[in-house]
Amino acid sequence: MNNYFVLDSLNILFLIALVVVTVCVMFYQGFNYCKNAKENLKYYSIFFLFFLSMVGALLSNHLGLTWVFVEATTLTSAYLIMLHKSKNSLEATWKYVFLCSIGISLAFVGIILLLIGSGSVNSLFYNDLYANAAAINPFWLKLSFIFILIGFGTKAGFAPVHSWLPDAHAEAPSPVSAMLSATLLNSAVLVILRLVKLMSLAGLGHTVQVLMLTMGLLSIFITAVYVYRIKNYKRMLAYSSVENMGIISIGIALGSLGTIGALIHVLCHSLIKSSLFLTSGNILHLYNTKEVDEVKDLVSKNKCTSWLWLLGAMLILAIPPSPLFLSEFLIIKQFLLNGQVVLCVVTVLLLTIILFGIMNTVLKMNYTTNNNETEPVKLPISNYIPQIFLIATAIVLGIYMPNGLFELIKNAGGIIW
Amino acid sequence: MINLLIVIFGISMLYMATSSRIAAQTNMLxxxxxxxxxxxxxxxxxxxxTSSIWAAITSLFTHIDTLVxxxxxxxxxxxxxALIIPNVLDRVAEKSNIKRDNNPQFPNFYTLVISTIILFAGFMIASSQADILQNISSLYFGVSVSTIITAFVFIAIKKKLLTHVIGFAMLENGIFLLSLSIAKEMPLIVNLGVLLDVFIAVFILGLLIGEIGNIYGNPDVSQLCNLKDSEMAKDE
Structure with missing residues (x-):
């Protein structure tokens, strides 16, 4: 008898990231985020349902059940994105819901194709699928993996199907953006990881590598192209999420060290990106605009926010002591071990371009001087503490990774390939 | 009998792809x-x-759980x-006074040609590869896959939000047909497909079109293009 929910060393990593980020986001937004009690009740209950559906998606041991929970995350987060009901947020929500529902339908087609191919297995429990991986018809398995990769990849923000992501992340309220970027994308990545395992057991690892390497490189390329033209700092962070999902995808494709790198990347990207989105909420509060050009002299307007912004940006761009430096280092090492030197050079070049683009914007926002004197503005202390905690945790992980955690990540990497 | 129904389904899909009247499309849905x-x-x-009435009745009781x-x-x-989705779509069309989706990206005649080619290709591929299809009728597979692809074409060429939703409903119908083909082995999957319908019925239709309609008036995709990556694109 199979259990519908299991905990293994793979999903516990994702669960840790989810819980830490959610606690910090709750600390940031407090219990009084909306204007009146009625709206507060609605907002927090839906926020909680969103959290629960992600927990469900992470823990479930059944492909169909996972699909249901991922669909539930779309439903609940859509309301959170259109919280303000402005023109832009409605447009973003529409794109989000429409693209993600088409994605989720494609994933459903993928599940049906998998069932057609699995013939007598007749079960969607991951253990049953893994145990009978060799019996599944490889033609149908490949076809279904492509559909599932596109379907859940839409949710995860992989490149050719990422286009909802910048809009939704930019228009959602900042705590919600933090949750979307740091936790929602991960829960879709986990489903893809489970399927990668199935493919590798069925001896189709090569297909996975080609597909995920292409998607990952494309994600990084698209970010590198757009990162200069961006005038909206929340969109910049959203594109950075696309980039990091691309790196994770590449890491998964490369296998062994690359996969370990990808898992470290998943965990630490969540910590750093959520802190950046929360800080962007502070900036939005201080300046009332999302335009980069109108944010000037952040360092004298609010010193703490500007430092958090700078530190977060440095960490997300994998400048040491960032843990992302560690993960990208592992991924590049695996690239070289696999002998894919050209792809490795291209990746590193694109990452450098992104580093320059984002750092340029961040420094401009922090240090461009205003003509007239900037009045310092104070913010409540709860607007700093979550980010300080997240950034400190990330730096500690970058300098000293506890043995227990590293063992966990190694086990999880062993589960996949 | 099932084959006849599936052929009618395929024809209704062709008619939907070519018609520009909203009422005709919802009727086809x-x-x-x-x-x-x-x-x-x-x-x-x-x-x-069904060999005898008595046998039918006893098998009714032995299969009671699957029958429920x-x-x-x-x-x-x-x-x-058949009821909720088309009726809600009709009501939205009436409320925002949309009769047709004029000016699709290219003429309806070409859409007819494209969707016919897709349907034909679906049939050909499904029947020529019957050995890969194992236990599934190739008619099921051909029609449902070509419906799914035509729905994508439909979404790509139409301009109104409402017609996009109609295209999505069409996509759902194609997927539902595909899931019916393996219903015997895995009834769970059909129930999941049903969930997907409830999802669009309740959410996209009711909530979003309503909200967008309140703010934009007559929803049209070309109006939903405020969010872009650069200022340059806005200035043009």
Whole structure:
């Protein structure tokens, strides 16, 4: 008898990231985020349902059940994105819901194709699928993996199907953006990881590598192209999420060290990106605009926010002591071990371009001087503490990774390939 | 009998792709819903032992648990696919006063040609590869896959939000047909497909079109283009 929910060393990593980020986001937004009690009740209950559906998606041991929970995350987060009901947020929500529902339908087609191919297995429990991986018809398995990769990849923000992501992340309220970027994308990545395992057991690892390497490189390329033209700092962070999902995808494709790198990347990207989105909420509060050009002299307007912004940006761009430096280092090492030197050079070049683009914007926002004197503005202390905690945790992980955690990540990497 | 229904389903899909009137499209959705409902009923009748009335009645009782599931499925298919979705779409069209989706990206005649080619290709591929399809009727597979692809074409060439939703409903019908083809082995999957319908019925239709309609008036995709990556694009 199979259990519908299991905990293994793979999903516990994702669960840790989810819980830490959610606690910090709750600390940031407090219990009084909306204007009146009625709206507060609605907002927090839906926020909680969103959290629960992600927990469900992470823990479930059944492909169909996972699909249901991922669909539930779309439903609940859509309301959170259109919280303000402005023109832009409605447009973003529409794109989000429409693209993600088409994605989720494609994933459903993928599940049906998998069932057609699995013939007598007749079960969607991951253990049953893994145990009978060799019996599944490889033609149908490949076809279904492509559909599932596109379907859940839409949710995860992989490149050719990422286009909802910048809009939704930019228009959602900042705590919600933090949750979307740091936790929602991960829960879709986990489903893809489970399927990668199935493919590798069925001896189709090569297909996975080609597909995920292409998607990952494309994600990084698209970010590198757009990162200069961006005038909206929340969109910049959203594109950075696309980039990091691309790196994770590449890491998964490369296998062994690359996969370990990808898992470290998943965990630490969540910590750093959520802190950046929360800080962007502070900036939005201080300046009332999302335009980069109108944010000037952040360092004298609010010193703490500007430092958090700078530190977060440095960490997300994998400048040491960032843990992302560690993960990208592992991924590049695996690239070289696999002998894919050209792809490795291209990746590193694109990452450098992104580093320059984002750092340029961040420094401009922090240090461009205003003509007239900037009045310092104070913010409540709860607007700093979550980010300080997240950034400190990330730096500690970058300098000293506890043995227990590293063992966990190694086990999880062993589960996949 | 099922084959006839599936052929009618395919034809209704062609008609939907070419028509520009909203009313015709929602009527075709209604027809497709009814066809899917009938296919569900017929495939469940096949499971019963119909050699004599007595045998039929006893097999009714021995299969009671699957029958409850089947009854739920049939009622659900009819209510959601044939009643709720088309009616809500009709009401939205009436409220925002949309009769047609004029000026699609290219003329309807070409759409007819494209969707016919897709349907033909679906048939050809499915029947030529019958050995890969194992236990699935190639007609099921051909029609459902070509419906899914035509729905994508439909979404890509139409301009109104409402017609995008109609295209999405069409996509759902294609997927539902595909899931019916493996319903015998895995009834769970059909129920999941039903969930997907409830999802669009309740959420996209009710909530979003309503909200967008309140703010934008007559929803049209070309109006939803405020969010862009650069200022340059806005200035042009």
């Amino acid at each position: 209604r027809l497709q819903g009814i066809i899917l409902c009938f296919i569900t009923i017929i495939s469940h009748i096949h499971e019963l032992d 599931g089947a009854a739920f499925l049939i009622v659900e298919t009819f209510v959601v696919k």
